[in-house]
Amino acid sequence: MEDCIFCKIANREINTEFLYEDSELVAFRDIAPKAPVHILIIPRKHIPTINDLEEEDNQMVGKIYQVAKKLAEEYNIAEDGYRIVVNCNANGGQVVYHLHFHLLGGEKLGDIC
Numbered sequence: 001m002e003d004c005i006f007c008k009i010a011n012r013e014i015n016t017e018f019l020y021e022d023s024e025l026v027a028f029r030d031i032a033p034k035a036p037v038h039i040l041i042i043p044r045k046h047i048p049t050i051n052d053l054e055e056e057d058n059q060m061v062g063k064i065y066q067v068a069k070k071l072a073e074e075y076n077i078a079e080d081g082y083r084i085v086v087n088c089n090a091n092g093g094q095v096v097y098h099l100h101f102h103l104l105g106g107e108k109l110g111d112i113c
């Protein structure tokens with residue numbers, strides 16, 4: 001989608017190092033990390049929020065968790081633990097309206113729930 005920063009990253013219109021990529025997903029470091037490891041995993045397809053997911057996206061969302069698991073192992077946070085966060089809309093604190101999964105770890109994270 002035009003004017004979507006994460007579409008531009010996925011399409012390589014903005015130069016960003018990919019930590020993972022395949023035909024459906026890309027992963028890259030968050031520009032303002034909230035933990036020592038802070039990786040964003042996004043679909044290439046423009047899906048604004050979790051509210052916009054459709055049944056046909058189920059496989060892709062499942063794959064995001066597999067990629068998160070693989071990256072957690074690769075960045076040595078799997079054993080100590082990590083958190084996967086998806087913010088949705090204003091009350092959820094969403095700022096970028098292209099679905100993204102935050103993978104956070106590398107330190108003891110504060111309780112949020």
Ligand code: AMP
Pocket residue numbers: 005016029030031032033040086087093094095096097
């Ligand atoms: P959210 O609040 O869930 O919408 O999170 C959006 C995240 O995107 C924030 O953690 C930002 O730091 C991150 N972000 C915004 N622009 C970029 C960018 N160009 N590259 C990497 N991360 C970004």
